[in-house]
Amino acid sequence: MDHGRNEFATNESLKSRRDEACPVGLPSKSGIYAARAKGAELWDVEGKRYIDFIGGIGVLNVGHAHPKVVEAIKKQAENFIHTAFGIAQYESYVEVCEKLNRIAPGPTKKKTALFNSGAEAVENSVKFARQITGRPGVIAFEGAFHGRTLLATTLTGKAKPYKVGFGPYVPAVFHAPYPDSYHGISTEGALNCLDHIFKTAINANEVAAIIVEPVQGEGGFNPAPKAFLEGLRKKCDDNGILLIADEIQSGMGRTGKYFAFESVGVEPDFLCVAKSIAAGLPLSALVGKAELMDKVVPGSMGSTYGGNPVACAAALAVFDIFETEGLLERAVEIGERTAKRWNALKAKHKNVIGDVRQVGGMVAVEFVKDGDAKQPNGDLAGAILTEARQRGLIMTTAGAYAQCLRSLVPLVISNDLLDEGLDIFEEATEAAIKG
Known part of the structure; x- marks a missing residue:
């Protein structure tokens, strides 16, 4: 046929x-x-x-x-297409992680694990934050989009069409207003609402993480002001909360930096990467401060297809294209x-x-x-x-x-x-x- x-x-x-x-x-x-x-x-x-x-x-x-991506895919496919990184490992996975560790925002040493999709990177960031802190709570923002799996859907701050009829959702997830000057939400007001959540919904010492897009994608390309991201970093530091950056849409060069957090000089604890990292092949990454990533219990991190060798080859070509072009x-x-x-x-x-x-x-x-x-x-x-x-x-x-x-x-x-x-x-x- x-x-x-x-x-x-x-x-x-x-x-x-x-x-x-x-x-x-x-x-x-x-x-x-x-x-x-x-x-x-x-x-x-x-x-x-x-x-x-x-x-x-x-x-x-x-x-x-792109010719460089196509050639990289062909070359890798001729050698091997899949082994599962946890079984037979390969250099290209490590090299992608090394590159991401080098370009991730902030001076702290980083480590990286690879997955398949943006939603997977988000899911793992929350799982690991809960395991590391021993706390259940997570705060996301209105207007956010973090993916379509159940936890990612719970984190997403838009009801229709993403959440209609899919409840009950994952517990201990709360939503705060995202600053949006055009619609009358100031940075100060948004930060004050976080304090209100700490007082009325969940105590700050029970919150594992705050997850934020530095530029909301599905939410309307709303950029977070520098003062807002600085305010989030301070609230996290003051309360032992981990700050997760979802740069799945804003990352990999879209904003003129590899990651939007670079522009404001704020270092997140975890960074979720996907979309443009592999030019259309399924690949995502969770980059984190090394000391935190090494606190994740051995065996609790992994993926059958995550960091597929063909996708990693494409990602390495993407890095080369960014640098040369x-x-x-x-x-x-x-x-x-x-x-x-x-x-x-x-x-x-x-x-x-x-x-x-x-x-x-x-x-x-x-x-x-x-x-x-x-x-x-x-x-x-x-x-x-x-x-x-x-x-x-x-x-x-x-x-x-x-x-x-x-x-x-x-x-x-x-x-x-x-x-x-x-x-x-x-x-x-x-x-x-x-x-």
Whole structure:
């Protein structure tokens, strides 16, 4: 039987097969079926070209099918594909850990363990924090996204669609407001709410960890102010709480630093890494202060597939690409170019574009009704998404009401291609506003 691609397939015919074979709970962000992709471009099964502003939801910082990644994957696959690191170990796993230990924020010596997904890195960070501290409690933040496993879903601060009907959730998890100046939540107010939780919900000496995204991803690309992360670090230090940084979306160069925590000079105790670390292959990492990682009970840390040798080979190629192609600097250039265009659009349409947020290469635009931050306009964002796709640009939403559109464009994109995508976005926005 020929299992190759069906040359007569269409997006619609594949949708019919998908609907028959796959559950309705699986999302379909674009409705297109990919045939091939390169750099920041993607072609569907009907031959239509798209500029990719999603990047596999922040996974493809080095772009689709980078030649160095492809070559690394081929070379490793010819040698061996899997052994299980706990059985027959290999150098590439150790080398990935060494590189992460070297670039992780802060001066303290680090150690790293590899897993498969962002949710796994998050799960293990909480497990280990509880084991190390002997405490049950965990505090996360409203608007957070930490994954789709039960504990990660519990930590996530958005109910629909992530939490509907999945309860009861993991106990001893609490949510605090995340600072958001556009929506009226100050740094001082957010930190004071933590003290309120300590007084009314769980005593500080029963909290194992606080987990935070330095830039919320699904929450709308909200950046945490430096004073807020410094305040979290102090509260953790004062109360024997471990600080976990979820840099699954903001990490691996997206913000112009390898990790956003670098920019504010705050050192977390644990760092969760995934998405762009292996250019599309399943790989995640938990980086921690060495003294803490070595307190984890032997045998209680592991994964059958975690740190797969092919994924590790891809990750090493990613590090090489960042160093040789200057992608950290490029992230800032892309972000500034995008924000400039979106701010110009905002000045023209103040009634419907409420805010533009940029941290390095992470950029989002928020849509509202009547210029009011309290009236999110997810319908307009959705209409722009559709108009853009029809014109050859794929994007995705963010925010509690899907009222934001975000750029996670591969950092290898050229200025010409980026400008073409931004032109399409502007055309799509104008068309959606006109209705």
